[in-house]
């Protein structure tokens with residue numbers, strides 16, 4: 527089926543988030559080392575980013591490295607960081623050509639200096655771009671994000687800049703890495719795992735969840751179109767009844 531054709535351009539999700547999982551298993555299946563899977567996965571990132579830009583999606587957030595991923599073998603972590611730098615360098619022209627703005631969320635200070643530097647450079651160079659915002663979640667953990675938000679809000683209360691009574695959802699929102707972004711409409715996870723793994727817990731409160739068995743290195747534009755088509759055929763009720771919606 528050609529899903530691209532069937533997508534309703536008026537009902538696009540404004541914010542898609544993807545847990546890009548399955549690189550290691552993909553490599554193992556092919557008889558390669560795990561890192562080969564990460565390498566292959568960069569092609570999927572490019573494909574999905576282009577597809578999102580083509581469709582007119584406003585925000586795409588990609589889970590690239592979690593706070594928990596620091597616990598992987600040293601060599602794997604090192605290779606992932608290296609790959610990140612080389613991909614950023616390689617993709618800058620494509621980002622510019624497609625009018626895509628790069629953003630990053632997570633504890634960026636914990637990244638190696640060269641990764642942070644490369645990232646900041648691409649973010650700076652693409653900051654005027656308007657078509658699509660791609661946010662890379664790097665050294666990202668949702669609980670840590672929420673804990674930081676609580677800490678910052680607490681400090682503001684202490685300094686008298688905020689009263690406890692004025693703390694509402696929008697105040698919390700404004701203290702997250704994702705401030706200024708709409709809530710996630712569609713969350714996709716590849717590789718067959720059906721869990722959230724500490725990703726955007728607050729932001730996915732009412733997201734539609736979509737799980738696919740496809741391993742990330744095999745994920746292509748058509749897979750994203752299929753997920754969006756599936757999303758468009760769901761009824762988002764936000765607590766209301768079906769009758770209220772029609």
Ligand code: IPE
Nearest residue numbers: 546547548549550551552590
């Ligand atoms: C996702 O693939 C990439 C990262 C978490 C960095 P994995 O490396 O988790 O692949 P599997 O889950 O072991 O197959």
Ligand code: IPE
Nearest residue numbers: 545546547589590591592723
């Ligand atoms: C989640 O994948 C993190 C990323 C995709 C970057 P993991 O492979 O680390 O998740 P778990 O540990 O299997 O849940």
Ligand code: MG
Nearest residue numbers: 547548549550
């Ligand atoms: Mg995994």
